[in-house]
Amino acid sequence: RYPSMRPFELNDTISSARPGGDPRQAVGAELLLFEHDNFDGRRVASSGDMADFGAVDFAHRVSSVVIEGGTWQL
Numbered sequence: 053r054y055p056s057m058r059p060f061e062l063n064d065t066i067s068s069a070r071p072g073g074d075p076r077q078a079v080g081a082e083l084l085l086f087e088h089d090n091f092d093g094r095r096v097a098s099s100g101d102m103a104d105f106g107a108v109d110f111a112h113r114v115s116s117v118v119i120e121g122g123t124w125q126l
């Protein structure tokens with residue numbers, strides 16, 4: 053759980069995500085992205101590659117993240 057992307061200097065900069073690491077880790081991978089700090093605002097859920105958050109009008113809007121499973125590259 054990452055209530056803010058600010059400490060990582062990633063607030064409002066993330067535009068894609070994919071399960072990372074060993075392909076076996078992708079099984080059960082789940083990610084929740086939130087528009088505002090502290091898991092507030094609109095959210096987008098993913099269980100696989102999202103090459104462009106612009107397709108769901110979420111590019112450069114991610115401010116907090118919950119990783120429900122797996123390893124992710126943002």
